[in-house]
Amino acid sequence: MGGSFALAMKKAGLVRRVVGYSKSPSTTETARRMGVIDLAAESALLAVSGSDIVLLAVPVAATESTLKAIRHLIHSDVLLMDVGSTKGDVVDAARRALGKQLPTFVPAHPIAGKESAGVQHADANLYQGRQVILTPLEQTRPELVQRATDVWSALGCQVLKMAPHNHDAAFAAVSHLPHLLAYAYFNAVARQPSGRDFLSLAGSGFRDFTRIAASDPTIWRDILIANKQELLTQTQKFRESLDAMEQAIQKGDTSGLEAMIRQASEGRGQWQLSSPPTPPKSK
Ligand SMILES: NC(=O)C1=CN([C@@H]2O[C@H](COP(=O)(O)OP(=O)(O)OC[C@H]3O[C@@H](n4cnc5c(N)ncnc54)[C@H](O)[C@@H]3O)[C@@H](O)[C@H]2O)C=CC1
Numbered sequence: 452m453g454g455s456f457a458l459a460m461k462k463a464g465l466v467r468r469v470v471g472y473s474k475s476p477s478t479t480e481t482a483r484r485m486g487v488i489d490l491a492a493e494s495a496l497l498a499v500s501g502s503d504i505v506l507l508a509v510p511v512a513a514t515e516s517t518l519k520a521i522r523h524l525i526h527s528d529v530l531l532m533d534v535g536s537t538k539g540d541v542v543d544a545a546r547r548a549l550g551k552q553l554p555t556f557v558p559a560h561p562i563a564g565k566e567s568a569g570v571q572h573a574d575a576n577l578y579q580g581r582q583v584i585l586t587p588l589e590q591t592r593p594e595l596v597q598r599a600t601d602v603w604s605a606l607g608c609q610v611l612k613m614a615p616h617n618h619d620a621a622f623a624a625v626s627h628l629p630h631l632l633a634y635a636y637f638n639a640v641a642r643q644p645s646g647r648d649f650l651s652l653a654g655s656g657f658r659d660f661t662r663i664a665a666s667d668p669t670i671w672r673d674i675l676i677a678n679k680q681e682l683l684t685q686t687q688k689f690r691e692s693l694d695a696m697e698q699a700i701q702k703g704d705t706s707g708l709e710a711m712i713r714q715a716s717e718g719r720g721q722w723q724l725s726s727p728p729t730p731p732k733s734k
């Protein structure tokens with residue numbers, strides 16, 4: 452996410468120089484070789500020194516320690532953002548870590564990404580035509596919320612604002628639950644004695660359903676734990692829906708089963724991925 456942001460900012464002509472830091476030196480080396488960053492910093496603190504915009508792209512559970520590592524060099528005009536998939540925990544971490552620098556922080560979540568993590572998959576067009584959710588705090592400086600909106604808009608995003616708890620409730624349903632189900636479903640098939648044989652026969656429906664089961668384990672462990680309450684609400688709703696379909700099958704209730712399939716089929720047929728009406732021209 453961080454690498455894609457750097458490439459997109461460069462492509463949009465919005466940055467003079469990108470300084471990168473990762474706790475893994477091979478990541479910054481790859482980023483430099485790919486032209487994602489211009490300079491590798493020796494620490495997170497040195498990376499933010501003299502920067503106008505700071506983007507944190509780490510697992511959500513690493514937010515607090517990362518903010519603590521950089522807070523001394525965040526001055527009041529710096530636009531500080533994250534890209535974490537959960538917002539309640541990130542905002543709590545920022546409150547604990549940032550102290551008087553809290554007004555510089557604009558929590559952000561681009562609804563764009565891939566199942567493949569790592570800077571080697573960085574993509575300058577990742578954010579084009581996507582939504583980004585900002586969850587500013589009451590303390591956040593309005594000028595910085597505007598600057599964040601301008602930055603993401605210039606990368607081709609539609610910017611929405613909402614409260615962290617509303618964000619987490621929605622994304623538990625449409626992102627965190629499907630990732631959990633993809634992991635659970637893939638394991639359920641693969642762990643059977645004949646699992647390997649079954650997998651070798653699978654077609655595109657299986658491929659599409661399980662694509663996100665290839666997503667990064669550390670990133671997703673942190674997301675599922677961070678949004679525990681909302682996620683468990685959604686697993687319960689899913690269980691009820693699955694139970695109803697199972698019962699119809701068990702009873703041979705063809706019309707009940709068809710009605711449930713029809714409802715999903717028609718709903719999914721009408722659903723479209725949200726995107727801005729007119730994405731900006733790419734350079
Ligand atoms: N991959 C996706 O599709 C999306 C991911 N996100 C969010 O973006 C953030 C970054 O994810 P990706 O870029 O996909 O992952 P990534 O694996 O490509 O990048 C994560 C970076 O964090 C570093 N890191 C790992 N553990 C750390 C720790 N304990 N302390 C400091 N740094 C650490 C890694 O070295 C790596 O450079 C996550 O918070 C995720 O929830 C948001 C939207 C989409």
Ligand SMILES: O=C(O)C(=O)Cc1ccc(O)cc1
Nearest residue numbers: 536561562563564565566663
């Ligand atoms: O790979 C996919 O289709 C995704 O769902 C990408 C994604 C992953 C995590 C997010 O917080 C937002 C988007």
